[in-house]
Amino acid sequence: MxxxxxxxxxxxxxxxxxxxxxxxxxxxxxxxxxxxxxxxxxxxxxxxxxxxxxxxxxxxxxxxxxxxxxxxxxxxxxxxxxxxxxxxxxxxxxxxxxxxxxxxxxxxxxxxxxxxxxxxxxxxxxxxxxxxxxxxxxxxxxxxxxxxxxIDSEHNAIFQCLPSRFSKDLNPSLGVEELWLTASGGPFRNTPLEQLASITPEQACAHPNWVMGRKISVDSATMMNKGLEVIEAFWLFGLPLEKIKVLIHPQSLVHSMVRYRDGSVLAQLGQPDMRTPIAYGLAWPERIDAGVAPLSLTQLASLSFAEPELERFPCLSLAFAAAYAGGTAPTVLNAANEIAVAAFLEEGLPYLQIPVVVEKVLNSIASVNAKSLEIILDVDARARQSAQEVVRDALCKH
Ligand SMILES: NC(=O)c1ccc[n+]([C@@H]2O[C@H](COP(=O)([O-])OP(=O)(O)OC[C@H]3O[C@@H](n4cnc5c(N)ncnc54)[C@H](OP(=O)(O)O)[C@@H]3O)[C@@H](O)[C@H]2O)c1
CATH class of the missing domain: 3.40.50.720 (NAD(P)-binding Rossmann-like Domain)
Incomplete structure (x- = not known):
């Protein structure tokens, strides 16, 4: 070895x-x-x-x-x-x-x-x-x-559920119909909508199932994280966006699924512990001990799945819109979101302003072909500047 x-x-x-x-x-x-x-x-x-x-x-x-x-x-x-x-x-x-x-x-x-x-x-x-x-x-x-x-647990799960010779070009014969990305729904899945206005960074970072960095924790709460993952899945697996679905699964034990033409659905299950996908990536194609507790299916109360509520999670709709727009729109989405989340975490931007900032910046910068790193970095810088201005306005009004 x-x-x-x-x-x-x-x-x-x-x-x-x-x-x-x-x-x-x-x-x-x-x-x-x-x-x-x-x-x-x-x-x-x-x-x-x-x-x-x-x-x-x-x-x-x-x-x-x-x-x-x-x-x-x-x-x-x-x-x-x-x-x-x-x-x-x-x-x-x-x-x-x-x-x-x-x-x-x-x-x-x-x-x-x-x-x-x-x-x-x-x-x-x-x-x-x-x-x-x-x-x-x-x-x-x-x-x-x-x-x-x-390494993202959802994409790692899909990778594990696809045939090893999967590629975009082979897909017709391998029969992959849809990818189902699961999402916990974050800490505010059941919070009354009128209470979302007063959410604090500490509440947003307290994810019910995963221990993660602060930025991705906020993204999980807004479900921007799932939107970014839809775009990530689109590039990794090459399926059309219409075939990439999001399902709320509060227990975070089914990490994602692949639906095949013959009626089969393959899922990968495990504890919500990033050491599993990390160990899988490090040792692939072998499997090694990840230090993760075994999953006991008999101790599970239930596994539930639901469609996401778009009114509660406007960031998810914005991410789908940017994905369909293509070009540099996802770059703008990402940059505006990073600035808005940092302002929420550090400057007191209200939680509900995060999607407002992202939408304003998305609407203000036209998407162009993302054909070079220079173009992408230029758009990223412009989107950040625009987002800073929108955040400043929002903070003044607040
Ligand atoms: N955490 C998870 O469970 C999880 C799951 C799936 C995907 N991801 C993805 O994995 C990535 C990392 O997430 P994380 O939760 O591990 O984040 P994190 O805990 O915030 O850690 C980020 C790391 O990046 C470094 N860093 C931050 N800004 C940097 C900069 N400008 N230049 C160079 N290094 C910089 C940090 O250094 P310092 O610590 O020194 O500041 C730290 O080592 C993200 O893209 C996230 O979406 C995370």
Whole structure:
């Protein structure tokens, strides 16, 4: 068995920490060669002390100076780099064969694309990369010749339920009719609509089933996360948008399903624990112990499924609208959402203003063909600026 050499983009986040947890249990299979973070320098220093990567990356020079000192004090021989270009170096210069792409948001796009172009096995948690640049990203994977394994639990479930030789071109003979993405419905699935106006960041981040980073927790509450996942599924699996459905499933045990022409529906079940899809991606096509408790079907009270209420979750409708518009519309959607969610978390933007900001920005920036990274980054920057202005107006009125 050859040892996989792993670079983790976003090692201090929720996915990054879970990835290290799986790796820790399998030192014979995995060697960590690069770790990256933005601000959590102390956490990164501890990770370097335990896993001894060749390269560690932080956001800026001050963070790099601090990390260098922490590592020197502990006699850890890791090269410290900083800034966005260093994230690319972590992938291209670290001698890795596997990249966990787990930076949150648009910041993860460029290093994930670099991993795709370099022919690495890409474990994709950073859904925003596919939302912003699905076509470019899938082309980069093809040209690079590496393997793309989805880590988002829903896409990982679908990947497990598809035939191993599945591809868009083969689909007619393989008979895939629909993909059903499940969604818990988040913490406000049953909250009276009139109470949504006063939702706080703490309430929005308290997901009933999953422990995740703050941004994705808010996205789960608004169901923007599911909208981003619909776009992600469209690019990953190549089915038309009409064939990608969303189902509310509050127990979060069926992680997604594939419906076939002959009447079969295949589902993947498991505990809501990201270490399962992470372990699956790391060891694919083998399966390894993920440290996850077994699922006891006899102890389940029930499994229930329902259509999402669009009045409660306007972000889901906005994401479908952007997906159908295509081009750079999903980039605008993603950028406006990132700004609105950050303003909700940090500046007091009311919860119900998140979809309002996203819709205003979507309506103000025309979609163009997303044919190059330059175009995508330009649209992303314009959408962010526009969203900041809309947020400022909303905060003044509030
Ligand atoms: N958490 C889940 O269960 C889950 C499930 C499915 C998919 N995902 C996806 O996985 C990705 C990561 O989610 P998460 O929940 O792990 O997020 P998170 O806990 O917020 O962690 C984000 C990671 O990215 C780093 N980071 C943030 N901004 C950065 C920047 N500008 N440049 C470089 N690094 C930056 C953070 O560094 P610092 O910690 O140093 O700030 C941290 O290591 C997201 O795209 C999310 O949608 C997550």
């Amino acid at each position: 050859s040892v996989r050499r792993v670079a983790i983009l976003g090692s201090t986040g929720s996915i990054g920490v879970n990835t290290l947890d799986v790796i820790r249990a399998h030192p014979d299979r995995f060697k960590v060669v690069a770790l990256t973070a933005a601000k959590q320098v102390d956490v990164l220093a501890d990770q370097c002390a335990e896993f001894h990567p060749a390269i560690a990356v932080v956001a800026d020079a001050a963070g790099a100076a601090r990390l260098t000192k922490l590592l020197l004090d502990r006699k850890i021989n890791t090269e410290v780099l900083y800034g966005p270009q260093a994230l690319v170096s972590a992938v291209t210069q670290s001698d890795c064969d596997t990249v966990m792409a787990a930076i949150v948001g648009a910041a993860g796009l460029v290093p994930a694309l670099a991993a795709a172009k370099a022919g690495k096995r890409v474990l994709l948690a950073n859904k925003e990369a596919l939302v912003m640049s699905g076509d470019l990203f899938m082309q980069a994977m093809k040209v690079g010749g590496g393997e793309l394994l989805p």
